Amino acid sequence: MTAFIIYKAIMCGAVFLLCLGAAAYATLWERKFAAFLQDRKGPSRAGWGGLLQPLADGVKMFMKEEIIPNVSNRSLFILGPSIFMVTAVITSSVIPWAKPVLINGVTYDLQITDINIGVIYLLGVASIGVYGIMIGGWASNNKFALLGAVRASSQMISYEIPMGIALIALIISSGGSLSLKEIVEGQDVGFANIVWQPLGFLIFFICALAETNRAPFDLPECETELVGGYHTEYSSMKLGLFLFAEYINMFISSAVMATMYFGGYNFPFAHELYAKLGLADGSVWISLIGFGALITKIFGFICLFMWIRWTLPRFRYDQLMNLGWKSLLPLSLLNLAITVAVEYFRGNIHF
Amino acid sequence: MQLTNRKVVVSNKVQSFAERLYLPAIAKGMVITASHLFKKSPTIHYPEQKRPIAPVYRGQHVLKRDDAGAERCTSCGMCAVACPAEAITMTSGERKKGEEHLYREEKYAATYEIDMLRCIFCGLCEEACPKEAIFLTDRLVDTQFERKDFVYGKDKLVEKMNERIDVTKRQTAAVLEFKKTLGLKHNELFDANKLNKGNH
Numbered sequence: 415m416t417a418f419i420i421y422k423a424i425m426c427g428a429v430f431l432l433c434l435g436a437a438a439y440a441t442l443w444e445r446k447f448a449a450f451l452q453d454r455k456g457p458s459r460a461g462w463g464g465l466l467q468p469l470a471d472g473v474k475m476f477m478k479e480e481i482i483p484n485v486s487n488r489s490l491f492i493l494g495p496s497i498f499m500v501t502a503v504i505t506s507s508v509i510p511w512a513k514p515v516l517i518n519g520v521t522y523d524l525q526i527t528d529i530n531i532g533v534i535y536l537l538g539v540a541s542i543g544v545y546g547i548m549i550g551g552w553a554s555n556n557k558f559a560l561l562g563a564v565r566a567s568s569q570m571i572s573y574e575i576p577m578g579i580a581l582i583a584l585i586i587s588s589g590g591s592l593s594l595k596e597i598v599e600g601q602d603v604g605f606a607n608i609v610w611q612p613l614g615f616l617i618f619f620i621c622a623l624a625e626t627n628r629a630p631f632d633l634p635e636c637e638t639e640l641v642g643g644y645h646t647e648y649s650s651m652k653l654g655l656f657l658f659a660e661y662i663n664m665f666i667s668s669a670v671m672a673t674m675y676f677g678g679y680n681f682p683f684a685h686e687l688y689a690k691l692g693l694a695d696g697s698v699w700i701s702l703i704g705f706g707a708l709i710t711k712i713f714g715f716i717c718l719f720m721w722i723r724w725t726l727p728r729f730r731y732d733q734l735m736n737l738g739w740k741s742l743l744p745l746s747l748l749n750l751a752i753t754v755a756v757e758y759f760r761g762n763i764h765f
Numbered sequence: 766m767q768l769t770n771r772k773v774v775v776s777n778k779v780q781s782f783a784e785r786l787y788l789p790a791i792a793k794g795m796v797i798t799a800s801h802l803f804k805k806s807p808t809i810h811y812p813e814q815k816r817p818i819a820p821v822y823r824g825q826h827v828l829k830r831d832d833a834g835a836e837r838c839t840s841c842g843m844c845a846v847a848c849p850a851e852a853i854t855m856t857s858g859e860r861k862k863g864e865e866h867l868y869r870e871e872k873y874a875a876t877y878e879i880d881m882l883r884c885i886f887c888g889l890c891e892e893a894c895p896k897e898a899i900f901l902t903d904r905l906v907d908t909q910f911e912r913k914d915f916v917y918g919k920d921k922l923v924e925k926m927n928e929r930i931d932v933t934k935r936q937t938a939a940v941l942e943f944k945k946t947l948g949l950k951h952n953e954l955f956d957a958n959k960l961n962k963g964n965h
Contacts, residue, residue, distance in 0.1 A: 451798045455808045725798040726791060741785055 417520075425526050426507075433506050437661035438468035440716055444661075447720045475654035483647050487553040494550020495648065495655040501543040502662040508532040509669050510595045512679050512705040516696025524701060525595060532594040533581055536670060537574065540625055543663070544570040547627075547634060550656070551644035562643030565731065566634035569624055572738035573631075577621035579746040580614040583753040584674060586763070587611055598678035603685070606677035613749045615675045617742055622671060624738070626663040629723035633731060668715035669708070676711050679704030820934040823886045823901040826879055827930045828923040831869055836923060837898035840874035844890035844899055852883035853890060869896075877922060881906045881915040891935070900932040 442457065442464060449456030457464040482491055507526040514521045529535055544567050551563025585592060587610045588600050601607060608615050624631040635643030642648075645656045672678055684704070693700050729737065757763045783789060809816050829837050840857040858875030860868045867873075890899050909915055924930045 449806075451801050453801055453804050453806045455806055455810070458810070721795060721798065722791075725794045736785070737787070741782075 421522055422526070425524070429506050429509075429511070429526055430503060432511075433503055433662050433665060436665045436712075437658055438472070440661040440665060441471065441658070442467045443716070444720050444723075447717065448724045451721070451724045472654070475651050478650040480650040480652070481647075483555065485555045486647065487555070490549050490553035491647075492652070494546050494548075494553060495652045495659070496546070497549065498543055498546025499655045499659045499662075501539050501546060502659040502666065505536060505539050505663075505666045506669070508535055508594050509666070509673055510598050510678060511708060512701035514696065515698055515701050517698075521696065523595070524705070528593055528595045530591075530593045533585065533592045533597075533674075536594075537578060537581070541570060541574055543625075543659075546659075547644045547656075550648070551634075554644075554647035556647050558640045558642070559644050559646045562634045562636070562640045562646070565636075565640075566627065566644055569627075569631065569633060569734060569738075572735060573621040573624035573742070576617050576738065576742040576746040577625065579743075579750050580611075580617040580621070581674075583614045583746070583750045584611050584618075586750075586757055587753050589762075594673055598673055598680065601677035602680050606675065606680070608675040611675065611749070611753070613745065614753070615671070617746045617749065618675070619671065620737075620742060622667040623719065623722065624734075626667055626719075627660060628664065628719055630726040630729050631734060632728060633734060636728060638728075664716060664719055665712065668712040668719070671715055672708055672711035678711075679708045681707040818903055820903075822903040823888045825881070825902055825904040825906045826884075826890070826917075826922055827900050827902050827932065828874075828877065828919065829898055829900060829930070829932065830924055830926065833866065834926050835865070835867055835869040836873060837869055837896045838874045838877065839870045839872050839896055839898075840877070841872075841895065843893040843895060847889040847893035848884075849887060849889060850883045850885045852880045852885075854878050854880075874919070877919050879917050879922065881917055882912060897936065900930075900935055902930055902932065903934075904930075 445467070446456040446464070448454075457467045460466040460470045482488060508529060510523070510525040510528070512524040514523045516522075547566040548563045551559040551561075551566070554560070584607055585597075588597055588607050591597060591600070597607070623629075627634055633643075634640075635645065637643070640646070645653055648656060679701075681704075684707075687703075688700055691699070754763065831837055840855055842855065845851075845853040845855060855874045855877045858873050860871045860873055886901060888901050891901055906915075
């Protein structure tokens with residue numbers, strides 16, 4: 415029992431640190447990548463080639479004056495960024511990071527918890543995240559912040575529906591399990607789910623952009639119309655939490671997409687490679703290589719997120735709603751219908 | 766009825782489904798941004814790398830000494846008169862016995878100040894100077910925190926003998942020759958004959 419608790423504690427700590435570290439360096443990479451796309455150099459002064467920039471940004475955020483408006487609801491004002499940050503981090507708990515390791519005859523899953531409703535947990539926690547924005551924006555007692563919060567919540571509700579339907583299609587085609595571990599193991603041999611669900615992936619990807627409030631769906635913090643959007647009244651590290659949680663969200667949703675559609679820690683010809691290297695099942699090296707593959711996929715998705723952000727202008731609000739309700743929702747229903755029909759004729763579904 | 770012929774028919778066509786998905790247009794845009802990944806950035810990392818500047822760049826001034834180390838400036842005030850920004854002020858002093866190695870002529874500038882915030886670096890002081898004493902150099906004026914620190918006195922303007930400032934790029938032979946041209950204002954003023962006649 416003690417060993418179990420220690421193992422879980424180590425897993426939690428490691429995943430927590432991984433999320434924070436990855437998000438911190440995603441902020442640096444965002445600035446660097448934006449610079450490369452715009453023929454600039456990006457931050458290069460702090461540390462070796464700018465490597466300490468996230469640290470400098472963090473120190474700056476902490477040193478700034480903390481202002482809590484008199485007219486705001488103080489406790490809710492503090493609760494907003496906390497909820498946003500917490501929900502961003504706890505999404506990581508169902509993601510399988512690598513193949514299980516066998517140490518002294520005991521198998522350790524490299525996943526904090528493998529709950530059998532992992533996909534539903536992900537959707538649920540992701541939608542709680544918007545409460546952070548909503549509460550924070552509303553408690554600010556500021557028109558712009560409230561408008562930003564209202565936009566965030568309506569956007570979240572609109573895009574959750576096609577996202578959920580795309581996931582239903584994925585689950586039907588991948589064998590009916592809601593556990594992320596089983597979804598990944600299903601892609602161990604054979605093709606990754608993207609091959610069977612290209613349209614579903616496209617819908618999921620667009621919705622993931624919207625759920626993480628990334629451009630071109632960053633209307634909640636639309637500075638041209640709403641000053642700063644839902645975080646207009648926030649300063650110091652509370653603002654930092656809002657901004658930082660966006661990067662954690664981006665990291666986690668990249669991990670989810672890599673896991674669900676791109677085979678997670680599996681990669682093409684993995685078994686041939688392991689056999690050639692003479693690695694047995696449960697070896698630490700297999701886990702490390704698999705983890706490397708997953709991180710590479712996540713990095714690719716993060717680059718794609720950033721590439722999109724520095725290419726596309728922001729949607730107008732009616733365009734956002736049109737896209738969500740008139741294009742993505744019918745498309746996702748079509749995708750679901752096709753998937754169900756195909757699986758029915760393959761004999762995988764019985765009515 | 767048509768009052769002007771400026772009427773334009775604006776295209777108001779309904780978007781097709783593919784256009785409403787935005788995807789082809791998005792792909793096009795992303796190819797454009799990605800192509801910039803492979804372009805050379807024109808950035809110059811300033812303190813480490815410097816952009817080459819013109820040989821006749823007009824930067825911070827220097828008050829030259831002659832080869833023996835005596836200040837060339839005689840505090841005639843021509844530069845202050847020529848200065849369109851009124852950035853130059855000075856007071857004169859009389860050379861005492863034993864100071865010949867410090868000042869080239871009997872009169873010298875006891876104080877000499879240039880307000881670098883007023884200065885527009887036009888170079889007219891240099892053009893006006895009959896003694897080849899003031900030059901603009903290719904040095905940049907440092908940044909300061911307070912306005913008063915931008916008023917440069919003799920301590921900053923007069924060149925040090927151990928680190929002499931090269932002004933040959935500005936004081937070329939052609940320039941020296943040109944300065945001798947009669948009819949130039951300062952040559953006229955210091956023309957002994959005209960001075961005695963007192964017709965100015």
